[in-house]
């Protein structure tokens with residue numbers, strides 16, 4: 076059994092980890108362990124001497140040994156003598172903010188809990204159990220349900236929290252974390268993913284020092300600046316060995332993740348909703364559900380931790396039917412034309428794309444209203460026939476007639492001042508009373524907290540899809556939220572606005588993706604500004620970054636790979652000099668990098684010369700051959716591009732027979748040894764044939780000594796090396 080409850084001890088076992096909690100003599104729920112499997116009650120590690128200036132709970136009588144401030148706690152409330160960061164802060168009608176949660180009851184069920192209105196992981200194949208531990212405040216009828224989804228095979232524990240107000244007065248929540256993790260020692264470093272537009276998810280590994288370290292977003296979107304996840308790793312943890320814990324939030328709005336090293340050198344790590352401009356009122360009889368967090372642990376290094384997340388996200392988070400389908404190779408017209416196109420130009424691109432073997436034509440921004448630049452028409456989702464010089468349906472039909480699919484760009488959450496929608500519904504804009512809202516990319520934000528807006532958007536986009544036979548939608552979001560006021564909410568509810576906005580976005584995504592299961596949805600937020608497990612629940616792929624430069628993408632895709640699977644990572648070959656960096660890289664390198672994702676092109680294909688077109692044809696055939704291995708195989712990071720001259724990664728099929736190494740050598744170093752990479756994840760005793768020259772290598776040689784890459788002149792040289800495991804024959808000796 077994954078969940079065992081005995082003598083007040085809750086033991087949650089996965090194949091390679093144990094998560095344990097114990098109710099102590101005061102009814103406090105202690106977090107006794109999360110980590111490698113052990114076979115005992117781990118509460119003995121909570122052995123505290125008297126610590127001065129640590130207050131003692133009233134009911135410990137006059138004992139000075141028991142303090143909440145020292146103990147490893149499962150879900151600490153605020154205001155009752157734990158001076159560390161609380162997981163939950165509330166206040167009641169008299170203004171008091173103490174929350175003293177003690178054990179009330181528990182329940183184990185053989186299924187996975189659901190979170191109404193929020194994206195969450197689901198059961199899928201394999202065994203999962205749910206543990207619900209209910210805590211209750213010592214004075215008021217405030218109940219907190221702690222939910223745990225235990226996915227044994229996957230080495231995943233999911234967590235969520237529901238706060239129920241059974242008092243007769245409103246309860247205000249000021250802070251709510253989805254998961255909190257107290258660890259008994261401090262020998263950890265934090266790995267997190269920061270960035271900016273067009274440079275998302277830069278991996279940073281920092282020591283944990285005394286005090287509190289936090290990352291988060293106050294932008295109403297999970298953001299380019301910080302991804303909603305963090306990893307705790309031992310100082311000596313590498314890609315291939317050592318302890319690592321992951322905490323990933325299934326949420327796309329403002330968030331907060333904190334790591335605190337306390338006076339006893341213990342760690343508290345927590346992740347949940349952002350606290351800035353957050354205050355939620357739970358009326359009597361009502362409840363509040365915090366988003367889910369996905370926790371994972373391994374002793375086998377960062378690579379293994381990532382593979383646990385990749386597998387879990389593919390099998391239990393992305394609910395789209397496309398998750399295991401071969402995704403179409405696409406051509407997107409954005410970097411080819413920006414706003415400057417007509418139907419003829421689009422058909423020209425589509426025709427060339429078709430001749431080269433591309434499956435899907437995506438019409439990006441600029442097709443609707445009176446949009447010739449980014450200063451108008453968001454909200455007016457009617458085709459601009461004058462610009463296209465034909466109805467949208469005609470364009471779609473002509474592309475379908477080429478035996479290609481048709482996709483279209485939308486930005487549902489936004490509105491331009493210069494739009495009919497703004498004229499008709501100025502009250503649908505997020506803005507504070509008596510103030511002008513801040514513009515960003517000239518645009519304003521729709522009040523997604525208003526159910527009327529959601530109904531309107533559902534109708535508009537359902538009509539667009541149905542009337543035109545759309546096969547793919549790119550759902551974009553091109554600004555952060557700055558005006559924290561929803562005209563549809565009462566003054567007292569304004570602290571709920573950011574979360575209600577997200578609930579509205581999820582509602583719309585849920586409605587449209589459920590209504591059109593055969594339409595492939597790709598998420599986007601100015602590139603990867605909302606690339607998170609929340610959006611991936613609805614959209615099986617996400618545009619990784621607006622930076623399409625192959626060199627920069629090595630770093631962006633490296634950071635992205637720590638939590639998110641390759642099959643969810645949108646990546647395209649674009650033109651050179653690259654529009655974001657001005658860098659020139661070869662077509663070969665651009666394809667190598669773009670193949671580590673849902674592959675496509677984003678340039679004016681008709682401007683390529685014949686040789687380049689032939690190369691594109693070969694690339695497409697090559698990707699098709701490798702697509703299953705890339706999207707369904709196990710992913711290994713072979714180097715760290717931040718410290719090495721090579722960015723290399725590999726895909727290994729589940730049966731370890733097929734291996735694809737992809738690498739970019741950043742610069743040629745004269746009179747130096749050839750660049751070299753060491754492989755991972757192979758059959759140690761197996762023999763692998765290198766496809767290019769038939770040379771045989773033993774699995775252990777590839778994983779101990781590795782292989783050399785060519786030492787060509789030039790910068791950013793991309794390579795692909797394939798191996799296939801062969802049946803071991805007696806005649807094979809070292810060669």
Ligand code: DGJ
Pocket residue numbers: 409439440484551553599600601602618620621
């Ligand atoms: C930002 C996206 O990331 C781009 O790919 C493109 O769709 C533009 N928006 C269009 O405005």
